[in-house]
Amino acid sequence: MRTHESTRKLARRIELGTATIRSATVSFRSGRWFVSFSVKIDRDDPPPQQPDSAVGVDLGIKSLAVLSTGEVVPNPRRLELAQRELRRLQRQASRRTGPDKRTKQKPSKRWRKTQARIAKLHAEIANARRDGLHKLSTRLVAEHGAVVLEDLNVRGMMSNRRLARHVAGVGMGELRRQVEYTAAWRGVHTHVASRWYPSSKTCSGCGVVKTKLRLSERVYQCEHCGMVLDRDLNAARNLTALVERDTSSASCVVRLNEPAGNPRKPTPGGNGYRHGKAHAGQRQRSNAPTR
Template structure:
């Protein structure tokens, strides 16, 4: 209601927000949340007890959570039961004492350029392939969707229930959609975990995903990549592993800027996949050039923070700081003394230290 009211008054940016609709049980996934009552993991680690439902058998073992609860380093706050496809999942929101972690290369800075052809291109030269899970399953999903429409569907106007074949076809389509979502989520978790455990500073762009989805030719591929989920995971995993996440301003010309001399092109078409600088003659991959510029941006943020006026004293965040830094475009020949181009050297140690944390961190049910 607040978002709707602010949108009508003009106090909320972006597209207009409609009036809140009723959350119907027919249009939403079945879910229930328990905050009071008996919520515990049984001694056999294979059952969990929930209020009004009693003991439920788990498909996966809950021994890791049970060990933390018995040791006193975790406390269960709530439980959420949700159905996806034909499976029921229980998510436990816990208060956990996490160990203080340090990335393997604490001084390393990596720039991450997101895209459709490659899910991510790192400033180290590594290219993360885009698996295109939705495209791979699109043929099966179209066939199952046609099977659903050819069955006797439910009609509330004449009090007609769906046929058994319609129920089976709906379950098959739901299982296919759930499998695509699980594969995408698993790949993003593996990539973000490896990235945050290895590098101390991760630099990403503030992409206008909502605006990118208006492109009818690329909307499906952009939604399949999961840019928003990737950035959300990087935000809390860098905090867990003792690193930091730097978000470049949305208007920062990372693709148009030359990583060798700092020259900025006026226009750069999306079809130009190779960046060619007319000032210094540098020729390299477009996405790699953007990732190198994001890496150089992290050093500019560090220099600005170490200056005579710190942004932390005024309460500004990283995004506000970056917005002031990237407003002035760099010109050719503006590299620092002793530095080739605009990219700082990649460095850092390879040791990892773990220590006991004295504070507590609330971990969400669906990280």
């Protein structure tokens, strides 16, 4: 079978006898075919380059993340482009005739067309973001002996209407999942800060905690010691301090990756109109051979 992405690494491991394929699942998700293998594998990942260092990660809104080392990890370029295109399509949809329950207005063909494009783009954005997070988590675990993340209230954030916070929160859940299983392979500690730990409000210089910090304040200014620091960098440094203060305590959480079974089937989202449209497209494409 020909695949779009290389299976060379897996093929070589099977030739060498360090991996055996248990099963394969073929699925179709938002316009693409996937094959996933369940593999039994002997991993021997090298330990992190700097086993004694800890890194704090604060997921950003403008950038993908800010690390306590001062590094700002930019968003993948594909993500930025897709987000701009999404805004354009949403403007376009608002100019077209959508459904209205009160007036029994049926959506126009052109409205449905735009909705289908929006749905496709949403999937692309999620893919680009996940890819960026995968690259970040791999690098964090390869370099540092401890990774500190925030336990963000992802569900609480979902109800927040502000898209940017929502996206950052969802990313944190995904990053945590990725870091936890890759960290276990290399013996790296993962520390998840309590959801109530005031990482943004605390001064990373003197430890004074502010009572209030608006989301619009992008720079942290300490009235106590006069420190001025980028907000996200200040938060990332506070997170790092959590493990540097007590590396001996049993607060480090290392969980082994447990296979979550087969990936959940995508639920047909949105309203019934888009649903019907998408299915017509899927049926056509499902006759095409797997790439």
